Amino acid sequence: MDINPFESVIVSEPRRIERPVPGLNDLPLESLLRQVDKLTAGEFPKAVKLPGAQFIQSPAPGYGKSHLIGRLFKQLHGRATLIYLRPFTNPSSCWKSILLKMVQELEFPESAEAEFCGVDETNQLEALVHGILVNVMINGLTSGIIRHSHPAGAVAYFQRATLKRLRTNPQWVTWVERKKAGLAELMERQLKHKGILLSSSPLSWFSVLLSYAYFPKTYELRQSCLDWLRGGSIDDDAAGRIGILPADRPFHDLAIDPANETSKNRIVDFCSLAGFYRPFLFCFDQTENYGAEPSIAKCLGMVIQGLVDDCPNHMTVVTANQHPWRQVVQPHWEHAHVDRLARPVLELEGLRKEQAGALIAIRLHGWDPGTPQAKKILNPQWLEDVFRQSREIGIRHFLVKCSEQWRTGDIKPNTDSKPSATAKELEDTFQAYVNKIKTQPKRLVYDPDALFWLVQEVACRQGVAFKKFKSTRGYLVARWDVDGRKVYFGFEAGHHFKRWLAIQQEAGRYHAADRSSKVVFFRTPELRFIPGPGWKSAHEIAAAKRGYLHILVLGRETMAQLYAAYDLYLDTVEGNLPFKVDQVMAFIRSRLRPVWDGILEPAPEKWGGGPPETDPTPPDENGESKKTLIHKIRDIVKRDKFLSIADLMARLSPPVSEEELHRARACIAEIQVHTSPNMTVLQWRPNK
Amino acid sequence: MRGETVERQKEKILANLREAGPAGAKKAKLGVKSPKGSAAQALKELLSDRRVANLGSPTRPCYVLGEHFNPLQRACAQIERNARLQKPVDNPTPELFVKKELEKGCQGEVRKKVDEALDWLVQQKRLVKLRRGRSFYLASTDELKALLTPDRQPPEAAVEAQPRPLHSTEAHPVDRLLVQAAYLRLTSRLGYRNVEISELRRELDIHMDELKRLLLEESRDGHAVLSLGDWSVSSDETRSGAIELFGRPHLLVRFDAD
Numbered sequence: 001m002d003i004n005p006f007e008s009v010i011v012s013e014p015r016r017i018e019r020p021v022p023g024l025n026d027l028p029l030e031s032l033l034r035q036v037d038k039l040t041a042g043e044f045p046k047a048v049k050l051p052g053a054q055f056i057q058s059p060a061p062g063y064g065k066s067h068l069i070g071r072l073f074k075q076l077h078g079r080a081t082l083i084y085l086r087p088f089t090n091p092s093s094c095w096k097s098i099l100l101k102m103v104q105e106l107e108f109p110e111s112a113e114a115e116f117c118g119v120d121e122t123n124q125l126e127a128l129v130h131g132i133l134v135n136v137m138i139n140g141l142t143s144g145i146i147r148h149s150h151p152a153g154a155v156a157y158f159q160r161a162t163l164k165r166l167r168t169n170p171q172w173v174t175w176v177e178r179k180k181a182g183l184a185e186l187m188e189r190q191l192k193h194k195g196i197l198l199s200s201s202p203l204s205w206f207s208v209l210l211s212y213a214y215f216p217k218t219y220e221l222r223q224s225c226l227d228w229l230r231g232g233s234i235d236d237d238a239a240g241r242i243g244i245l246p247a248d249r250p251f252h253d254l255a256i257d258p259a260n261e262t263s264k265n266r267i268v269d270f271c272s273l274a275g276f277y278r279p280f281l282f283c284f285d286q287t288e289n290y291g292a293e294p295s296i297a298k299c300l301g302m303v304i305q306g307l308v309d310d311c312p313n314h315m316t317v318v319t320a321n322q323h324p325w326r327q328v329v330q331p332h333w334e335h336a337h338v339d340r341l342a343r344p345v346l347e348l349e350g351l352r353k354e355q356a357g358a359l360i361a362i363r364l365h366g367w368d369p370g371t372p373q374a375k376k377i378l379n380p381q382w383l384e385d386v387f388r389q390s391r392e393i394g395i396r397h398f399l400v401k402c403s404e405q406w407r408t409g410d411i412k413p414n415t416d417s418k419p420s421a422t423a424k425e426l427e428d429t430f431q432a433y434v435n436k437i438k439t440q441p442k443r444l445v446y447d448p449d450a451l452f453w454l455v456q457e458v459a460c461r462q463g464v465a466f467k468k469f470k471s472t473r474g475y476l477v478a479r480w481d482v483d484g485r486k487v488y489f490g491f492e493a494g495h496h497f498k499r500w501l502a503i504q505q506e507a508g509r510y511h512a513a514d515r516s517s518k519v520v521f522f523r524t525p526e527l528r529f530i531p532g533p534g535w536k537s538a539h540e541i542a543a544a545k546r547g548y549l550h551i552l553v554l555g556r557e558t559m560a561q562l563y564a565a566y567d568l569y570l571d572t573v574e575g576n577l578p579f580k581v582d583q584v585m586a587f588i589r590s591r592l593r594p595v596w597d598g599i600l601e602p603a604p605e606k607w608g609g610g611p612p613e614t615d616p617t618p619p620d621e622n623g624e625s626k627k628t629l630i631h632k633i634r635d636i637v638k639r640d641k642f643l644s645i646a647d648l649m650a651r652l653s654p655p656v657s658e659e660e661l662h663r664a665r666a667c668i669a670e671i672q673v674h675t676s677p678n679m680t681v682l683q684w685r686p687n688k
Numbered sequence: 689m690r691g692e693t694v695e696r697q698k699e700k701i702l703a704n705l706r707e708a709g710p711a712g713a714k715k716a717k718l719g720v721k722s723p724k725g726s727a728a729q730a731l732k733e734l735l736s737d738r739r740v741a742n743l744g745s746p747t748r749p750c751y752v753l754g755e756h757f758n759p760l761q762r763a764c765a766q767i768e769r770n771a772r773l774q775k776p777v778d779n780p781t782p783e784l785f786v787k788k789e790l791e792k793g794c795q796g797e798v799r800k801k802v803d804e805a806l807d808w809l810v811q812q813k814r815l816v817k818l819r820r821g822r823s824f825y826l827a828s829t830d831e832l833k834a835l836l837t838p839d840r841q842p843p844e845a846a847v848e849a850q851p852r853p854l855h856s857t858e859a860h861p862v863d864r865l866l867v868q869a870a871y872l873r874l875t876s877r878l879g880y881r882n883v884e885i886s887e888l889r890r891e892l893d894i895h896m897d898e899l900k901r902l903l904l905e906e907s908r909d910g911h912a913v914l915s916l917g918d919w920s921v922s923s924d925e926t927r928s929g930a931i932e933l934f935g936r937p938h939l940l941v942r943f944d945a946d
Contacts, residue, residue, distance in 0.1 A: 051737040051739065052737075052739075057880055057882075059882040059915035059916070059917060059940050059942070060915050060916035060917055060918065060940075061916075061918070291921075309695070321918060322880070322882060322917065322918075322940070323917045323918035323921050323922055323926075323939070324918055324921050327918075327921040327922070327923075328921055335702070335703065335706060336699060339699075339702055339739070343738075343739070343754050343755065343879055344879060344880075345879055345880040347880055347881055347882065349913075350913070350915070388908075389907070389908060389933055389934065390907050390908075390913065390914060390933060390934075391907075391910040391913065392913045394915070394916065397916075397934070575918055575920070
């Protein structure tokens with residue numbers, strides 16, 4: 001099987017990094033860990049603020065920014081709640097976007113190694129809830145506010161208790177449910193003692209967190225909890241069942257600014273509550289992309305200032321490539337924003353010769369060192385030649401050299417003066433990105449930033465279609481003017497019937513003013529169908545869908561293409577790929593023509609609009625079959641060492657879809673995925 | 689409320705210090721009037737976070753932003769001024785100095801670094817240490833060299849007549865030191881270690897080709913590390929500093945402490 005172990009040169013998911021090279025960029029990592037130590041010292045609840053965001057600067061692309069975040073994630077496993085943030089694209093909904101990603105990341109497994117929770121595995125949000133509840137109890141018992149015949153024994157019990165143990169104890173669950181109000185008050189008192197006030201009432205927070213963590217099988221209610229945590233509005237009925245107080249139920253008709261503010265408050269509250277457990281780590285990566293527009297760059301400065309000033313119990317890490325940061329991002333920041341970056345700047349360094357040798361050994365782990373390709377790489381003279389001109393080389397630059405050496409055996413230092421990339425190379429790279437996205441089930445969810453970018457940056461026609469726009473009520477945030485027709489766009493992940501009724505009414509007003517116009521909203525398969533089955537307004541919304549309201553439910557294949565296009569663009573801007581940004585934009589514009597055609601389609605009968613291709617299923621409903629599938633995949637890949645996805649699928653009985661396979665495979669940390677334009681290969685690497 | 693006031697005071701202090709630049713400012717200019725007020729608290733917190741530093745003494749403070757806190761460099765610069773090392777050699781008789789004369793003008797934290805600065809300048813061969821009996825004197829290396837070199841020409845004329853070969857074994861060590869000193873000034877100002885080659889040239893005010901030759905040699909010898917930077921977002925001036933390595937233009941350089 002023709003796999004090049006040096007082919008993979010970009011870290012796209014920091015939870016999946018390879019073993020680090022000893023000594024490489026240890027200093028910045030140690031500095032970051034020292035900052036986290038400051039956050040974890042002291043008694044619960046903590047209320048510690050760091051004086052600034054940690055700023056990691058790389059002299060050029062490919063020095064290991066995302067890899068360093070991956071190492072930080074590994075080091076902080078069990079010590080911090082880890083949040084990886086790709087760039088937001090719409091300044092007016094920046095906090096909303098961050099909160100959405102934050103909640104998505106909170107659903108990542110607690111283990112920080114796999115990308116998907118295995119059956120019965122705790123996710124980060126459940127761990128946070130458990131930590132809060134346990135420490136409120138321990139504080140209450142220690143201070144005597146919660147009376148117990150053997151307080152010391154009870155404290156010891158809670159110190160050892162796991163979430164699974166507590167939530168499967170019916171007596172405990174009943175007791176907590178009954179005492180919810182008292183416990184929330186106790187939590188509020190403990191927070192107040194540290195000078196912290198929550199924006200939403202502690203009882204609402206307590207009720208939501210408890211419902212989420214203790215009743216994982218009540219799927220609808222759990223989804224409503226997630227909606228509320230994302231700052232969205234939820235039905236009064238669901239809110240009442242969860243126990244969210246009326247004052248804490250976001251109004252269904254929130255305009256974009258108050259919705260953004262609500263999201264920020266939710267993030268501040270999350271950080272405040274983190275004082276009962278462990279700090280948050282927010283990592284802003286791929287920051288070159290904030291340089292796309294001055295307003296986005298400035299907005300990032302405002303966000304960093306907001307996090308540093310208002311959020312306790314967290315560390316923000318910002319990574320950047322030196323030139324783009326100094327030329328197109330920081331110049332748009334105010335002094336107050338720059339002051340929020342901690343000094344000294346943490347700078348990344350390249351590989352030295354002995355470290356390069358270690359990197360080769362890591363990449364060749366699991367490969368036969370006796371093959372001709374491996375021998376060429378392991379030839380000490382080759383390494384000597386590579387480092388003849390400089391004692392240090394960027395990591396990606398070195399991997400590219402290794403990859404060339406593996407393929408061709410050309411031992412002369414290559415001049416690297418690449419000819420301009422051909423259309424075929426671009427197509428192949430795009431296809432490899434599509435394959436990679438398909439292997440990351442967590443990415444195949446609603447991502448308003450990627451979708452907004454598509455509408456704004458790569459609109460069907462360059463410079464003509466996209467117009468800045470904001471509707472009266474704020475539901476529609478972009479517009480295309482194409483051939484005299486207007487196509488309006490809105491982005492809504494929620495499922496509140498009143499909000500969707502308001503959206504339909506606003507769409508109707510714009511359509512009435514111009515009968516040739518239409519309104520497009522994107523939905524993704526994991527979101528619930530619009531309109532909901534029991535909605536009173538279902539009839540009106542369905543009628544609008546037959547006229548002017550185009551709710552475009554993206555299939556997984558289309559999502560993979562859209563998000564792959566977004567990743568391809570982000571990596572090009574970051575300087576990770578040998579393509580020009582304009583070239584990539586033109587390619588994407590042409591490659592996504594079927595998507596544009598679908599959006600522009602004027603005839604409602606051709607819009608589709610039936611239920612999504614797969615109904616979202618409760619996560620634990622088919623737990624046993626998933627567990628069995630994980631075992632089967634593990635056994636086969638462990639035995640075969642290398643295996644293509646197609647071969648693996650052929651050997652699984654009963655047959656499973658590629659999506660099911662990846663959901664199960666993502667739970668196995670030892671499997672490394674290699675993607676190429678034509679195939680996806682799995683490799684067993686227990687010690688990677 | 690109190691916390692907000694302190695935060696606001698921090699903003700003001702930082703703004704004042706930014707305006708003051710490397711020269712720094714005294715308490716009064718920072719708006720710190722009462723030792724118990726919120727401004728004093730803000731200053732205390734900024735000092736504890738190392739965003740602000742005191743270059744002076746506790747009784748005669750001189751506050752600067754963290755990025756301008758470089759007492760050793762300031763001590764070196766003051767000593768060089770006192771010893772007239774930065775002036776052209778135009779006097780045939782070398783002048784001897786005692787430490788007291790050279791440390792004139794150094795105060796607070798800068799004064800504490802005088803001994804280290806003298807050691808550094810001697811180590812870098814900018815000054816020569818001479819002994820008579822129990823007393824030590826210091827003199828400019830250039831002045832002594834000029835005295836001992838036959839057929840000496842005034843240095844500026846020499847430069848005009850024959851450009852110094854930066855890569856030659858004789859001239860190289862001196863120029864390397866100049867480059868390193870300029871590099872240190874730049875990194876101290878910028879707050880990071882990978883500096884643009886074009887910016888280093890501006891700081892040195894020498895011919896770009898000479899600097900490039902030296903940096904390439906330093907890179908091969910393992911004393912300097914060249915990095916690519918980002919060509920696409922760089923100005924023409926930045927690009928003028930590009931050094932070809934592995935066939936690609938490298939725009940940044942870093943020197944590490946040996």
